[in-house]
Amino acid sequence: MERTTAFLDIPAATFLPGLIQRAAEMEMAVADTPRGKAVELYYGTLEVIDTGPRTRVELVSSDAARLLNLRDTLTWHLDQVGLKHCITWAKMKAGANPANLALGHVVWVSEISPNFTRVRLAGDYTRFLEGGFHFRLLLGPKELGWPSTDDTGGTVWPGGLAAWNRPVYTVRDICPEGRWIDFDVFRHEGGRANDWIITLEMGEEVGITGPGGTGHVSAPWVGLFGDETALPAVLRMIRGAPDGTQGEAVLLVPTEADIQRVDVPEGITLRWLCREKGDVLMDAFRDLRLPEGPRYVFYAGEKTEVAEAREHAAAIGLKRGEAHTLVYWTAD
Ligand SMILES: Cc1cc2nc3c(=O)[nH]c(=O)nc-3n(C[C@H](O)[C@H](O)[C@H](O)COP(=O)(O)OP(=O)(O)OC[C@H]3O[C@@H](n4cnc5c(N)ncnc54)[C@H](O)[C@@H]3O)c2cc1C
Structure with missing residues (x-):
C-alpha cells in the first residue's frame, strides 16, 4: 500500500458533502472510521479527518501510480468546487519521475x-x-x-x-x-x-x-457501442469477456476498408457500421433488444451523441451501474 497526506485549510464540513455526493454518483462507498469518513474512489481511499478549522486527508492506494491518480482526483475535485488553493501536501523526496x-x-x-x-x-x-x-x-x-x-x-x-x-x-x-x-x-x-x-x-x-479508466466487462450480457475512438476499448472488452458472455457489439468506422478482422467469442455478435454509407451509431443503440436480468451497456463517442445515448439508456430502464455512456471526444 502507498500513502500520502493532504492538509486542507478548511473544515471538513465545507467540502465533505460534495465529495460524498461525487462518490455516490460513481457508486463508491462511504464509511465511518474512528477518525472521520473514508470515501472509496476508483484509485483508492480518502480518509477525511476533521481537525477543527483544518482537515487532514489520508490517501491510500494499492500502488504509487494509482496513488498519484488518486491525488489528481482530489485536486480535480477541489478545483471543481473552487477550493484548490486550500490544499497543502505532506513533504516527500523530490526529483523522481511521477509514479504513473x-x-x-x-x-x-x-x-x-x-x-x-x-x-x-x-x-x-x-x-x-x-x-x-x-x-x-x-x-x-x-x-x-x-x-x-x-x-x-x-x-x-x-x-x-x-x-x-x-x-x-x-x-x-x-x-x-x-x-x-x-x-x-x-x-x-x-x-x-x-x-x-x-x-x-x-x-x-x-x-x-x-x-x-474503464476496463474489462463482467456482466453475462453486454451491449457495446463505439465510434472510431472507442473501437480499441470495445475490441478489448470483447476479447477479455469471460467465457459464456452473450451480447452485441456495434462499431462505427469511416469506410469499409477500416473494418478490422478480429476474433469474436461465440456468444457475442460484432456488427460494423460505416459513415460513408450514412450509418449512425445511435440508431443501432435505439434498435437494441435489451434482455432482462444482469446486463451491461457501454456507449462511447462524440459528446452530443453520448448525451443522447445517456437519455436513451435511462429511457429504456438501464439503471446506474448497468450503463456507461462516455464522452471520448468533442466536436467543435
Ligand atoms: C477513455 C478514452 C479513450 C480513448 N481512446 C482512443 C483511442 O484508442 N484511439 C483514438 O484515436 N482516440 C481515442 N480517444 C479519443 C481521443 O482522446 C480524442 O479524439 C482526442 O481529442 C485526440 O486528441 P488530439 O490532441 O489529437 O485532438 P485535439 O487536438 O484535442 O482536437 C483537435 C480537433 O480534432 C477534433 N477531434 C477530436 N477527436 C476527433 C474525432 N474522433 N473525430 C473527428 N474530430 C475529432 C476536435 O474537435 C478538434 O477540433 C479516447 C478518448 C477517451 C476519453
Whole structure:
C-alpha cells in the first residue's frame, strides 16, 4: 500500500458533502472510521479527518501510480468546487519521475487501414496488464525533459502543464509480459495527435501516464457501442469477456476498408457500421433488444451523441451501474 497526506485549510464540513455526493454518483462507498469518513474512489481511499478549522486527508492506494491518480482526483475535485488553493501536501523526496509515468520507444508504426495508424511502444508496461485500459499520451516540450515530482510528490510539468497536450488513448494490445503496448490512433483532421504521428520517428522516446479508466466487462450480457475512438476499448472488452458472455457489439468506422478482422467469442455478435454509407451509431443503440436480468451497456463517442445515448439508456430502464455512456471526444 502507498500513502500520502493532504492538509486542507478548511473544515471538513465545507467540502465533505460534495465529495460524498461525487462518490455516490460513481457508486463508491462511504464509511465511518474512528477518525472521520473514508470515501472509496476508483484509485483508492480518502480518509477525511476533521481537525477543527483544518482537515487532514489520508490517501491510500494499492500502488504509487494509482496513488498519484488518486491525488489528481482530489485536486480535480477541489478545483471543481473552487477550493484548490486550500490544499497543502505532506513533504516527500523530490526529483523522481511521477509514479504513473511510463517511458518507452517507438518500435513499430503501421497504417493499418485508411484512417487508423497503429503504434507499438517498447518499455516496461507491466503496470498496464491490469486495471483500466487507458492512458494519456504526453505531447509537449519534451526537449525540456519529462515530468518530475516536487517535494510533495506532485507532478512538475516542464514549461507548465498548459504546454502539454495529453489526449487519452487505449491500450489496444499488450505483450503478456508487459514489454510492449500497441495503440490505434484514429487519424482525423486538425488532431494534434495526428500531427504527432506524421513526424513520429522510429526509436523516438514517448511518455505516457496511466493506466486509468474503464476496463474489462463482467456482466453475462453486454451491449457495446463505439465510434472510431472507442473501437480499441470495445475490441478489448470483447476479447477479455469471460467465457459464456452473450451480447452485441456495434462499431462505427469511416469506410469499409477500416473494418478490422478480429476474433469474436461465440456468444457475442460484432456488427460494423460505416459513415460513408450514412450509418449512425445511435440508431443501432435505439434498435437494441435489451434482455432482462444482469446486463451491461457501454456507449462511447462524440459528446452530443453520448448525451443522447445517456437519455436513451435511462429511457429504456438501464439503471446506474448497468450503463456507461462516455464522452471520448468533442466536436467543435
Ligand atoms: C477513455 C478514452 C479513450 C480513448 N481512446 C482512443 C483511442 O484508442 N484511439 C483514438 O484515436 N482516440 C481515442 N480517444 C479519443 C481521443 O482522446 C480524442 O479524439 C482526442 O481529442 C485526440 O486528441 P488530439 O490532441 O489529437 O485532438 P485535439 O487536438 O484535442 O482536437 C483537435 C480537433 O480534432 C477534433 N477531434 C477530436 N477527436 C476527433 C474525432 N474522433 N473525430 C473527428 N474530430 C475529432 C476536435 O474537435 C478538434 O477540433 C479516447 C478518448 C477517451 C476519453
